[in-house]
Amino acid sequence: MRHLVILLMLAIFVSMAISEEKISLELQKKMEQVQAQEKIPVVVLFEGMPTFAEVAQEYRFLGDQDIIRDQVIRVMKDNAESIHYWLREMCNSRAFAENVADFRSIWLVNAVSLKATPDVIREIAVQPNVEKIQLNEPIPMLVEAREIDWGVLRIGAPDVWQFHAGKDVTVAVIDTGVNEHKDLEGRVVDGTNYIDKTKPPRDDHYHGTHCAGTVAGNGTNGSQTGVAPKATIMAIKVLGANGSGDWPNLWAAIEETIDNPVSKVRVISMSLGGKADATTRDRLRLACTNAIAAGIIPVIAAGNSGPSSKTVGSPGDVPEVITVGATGDKDNTIASFSSRGPATWKDPATGKDVDFIKPDVSAPGVNIKSCDKDKVAYRYLSGTSMATPHVAGVVALMVDANKEITPVAAKTALEKTAKDLGSAGKDNVYGAGLVQAPAAVNASLSLTQLDRSDRWEMVVKELSFETVVDANGNIDISESIDNDLMPATVTIWADIPQPEARKGIYNVKYSLQGPNGLTEAQVAINFDNIPTDPNKYDPKYGFNCGNFALVKGKYTGRVVSVEPNAKIQNMKITLAGKATWPARK
Numbered sequence: 001m002r003h004l005v006i007l008l009m010l011a012i013f014v015s016m017a018i019s020e021e022k023i024s025l026e027l028q029k030k031m032e033q034v035q036a037q038e039k040i041p042v043v044v045l046f047e048g049m050p051t052f053a054e055v056a057q058e059y060r061f062l063g064d065q066d067i068i069r070d071q072v073i074r075v076m077k078d079n080a081e082s083i084h085y086w087l088r089e090m091c092n093s094r095a096f097a098e099n100v101a102d103f104r105s106i107w108l109v110n111a112v113s114l115k116a117t118p119d120v121i122r123e124i125a126v127q128p129n130v131e132k133i134q135l136n137e138p139i140p141m142l143v144e145a146r147e148i149d150w151g152v153l154r155i156g157a158p159d160v161w162q163f164h165a166g167k168d169v170t171v172a173v174i175d176t177g178v179n180e181h182k183d184l185e186g187r188v189v190d191g192t193n194y195i196d197k198t199k200p201p202r203d204d205h206y207h208g209t210h211c212a213g214t215v216a217g218n219g220t221n222g223s224q225t226g227v228a229p230k231a232t233i234m235a236i237k238v239l240g241a242n243g244s245g246d247w248p249n250l251w252a253a254i255e256e257t258i259d260n261p262v263s264k265v266r267v268i269s270m271s272l273g274g275k276a277d278a279t280t281r282d283r284l285r286l287a288c289t290n291a292i293a294a295g296i297i298p299v300i301a302a303g304n305s306g307p308s309s310k311t312v313g314s315p316g317d318v319p320e321v322i323t324v325g326a327t328g329d330k331d332n333t334i335a336s337f338s339s340r341g342p343a344t345w346k347d348p349a350t351g352k353d354v355d356f357i358k359p360d361v362s363a364p365g366v367n368i369k370s371c372d373k374d375k376v377a378y379r380y381l382s383g384t385s386m387a388t389p390h391v392a393g394v395v396a397l398m399v400d401a402n403k404e405i406t407p408v409a410a411k412t413a414l415e416k417t418a419k420d421l422g423s424a425g426k427d428n429v430y431g432a433g434l435v436q437a438p439a440a441v442n443a444s445l446s447l448t449q450l451d452r453s454d455r456w457e458m459v460v461k462e463l464s465f466e467t468v469v470d471a472n473g474n475i476d477i478s479e480s481i482d483n484d485l486m487p488a489t490v491t492i493w494a495d496i497p498q499p500e501a502r503k504g505i506y507n508v509k510y511s512l513q514g515p516n517g518l519t520e521a522q523v524a525i526n527f528d529n530i531p532t533d534p535n536k537y538d539p540k541y542g543f544n545c546g547n548f549a550l551v552k553g554k555y556t557g558r559v560v561s562v563e564p565n566a567k568i569q570n571m572k573i574t575l576a577g578k579a580t581w582p583a584r585k
Contacts, residue, residue: 151364166228213371227393326365495542504567
């Protein structure tokens, strides 16, 4: 009996140790200060959820990016529902229902926010798939601090408007809300008010409307303040009248930009940030990288804690986002308040700290005139908050110019075309330099032609056939292939890897007969004059045979010479084939 008591005591102590390890120190202190039945707002962070990019990889063969995105959202919601199910059931049970409130699942970062009593929090903490439970209290997140406004002129935005002004591009302004100022009239769509869900996301501060005006104000009321004057603003309110908000609302807001079939958000402008603990910081990065994997381009303020180094706030410190510093109005000198990098993150593979240069670019952020929360008024403000919507507006112009531009390509183009300031090259004060709207838009137009590294592409099928070139220089191959890919249109390439066989011209007809009919193409595999056009010949893949629509099932492929190769006879060769997705234009 004595041994049994010892074992029971040991189990209790182990359980308490596990519980305390998973409960943040701030939350532990709070739990000690409140009454037993007082509900504390918390965030439960779970383990075991794939990222958006990982799920998208599984569904890449669906072909259409919108279809893939919808499928990934469905799968991630289902995964979150499965992971969070036990907690939802526990909260709804008779034993716990009175001790919990406001349950909300956030699939984007695999988290649940709720209010719970200390005893319930301890019960949740001992569950095996719970990573951390944190206190969820509002924190100050608002980073505060001419007739086309000087900032709009300084980055050259008017030079682009004749051709690209942001039409049909939606920019989500995640902030204190947005009011429909006269300069934004008819171009504000409502997202959610996370401060009070019973109300629309109107601005009871002024910050959010000011930022929206810098993105898209069209000057109807007299002052042209917007970089992309035909863009649409999606208003999402995560900050209250005092400029404070909490992390779960921000995660839910980013999640909303992904999972919103009506307002197809392509750009996020976030002039906010704060100091986050390591665990929250990791989830902020996850939220941003999931949004990027979904094709959304986050533009985020560096913060106003300069001039010291390592002062960039979260989520502006996320390596993958476009982080913005602020320059002054008299010249392009960095504003003294603009936060500096680097941003330090642990390498998951080595456990060592890695420094990332931040900000990525800079934009005007001193004495910026933009829309006030009143319908016809304007206001002057300074801060990286004001610099950020300048860059978000430029990105909207880039998306207008090239609807297929990816987040990675957009960031690369902004940095490559920025006006270098400060130390040569990208640095932790200016980033790559002052954004230049005309050059950035031109770069976005030419990305697919000029920089193949900016194209996302994968090999989805590799084939290899042994054949013999006969005495006349002809080949004739016929093979059956089982296609296990999801329906997709791919580009098929052909090459001959043996050096001794890479001579002359293999002029061949290529055909595929399958469940969806017969597809044919003709290609010249010309080793005497290899094409320089990467869409005709790519060293990674070979010679482009054309685009083919494939479905699941059996195909018969045939390759037949149209004319003989005079330089190759009586030789055994390997014909290598690759299918890449998405199909090249």
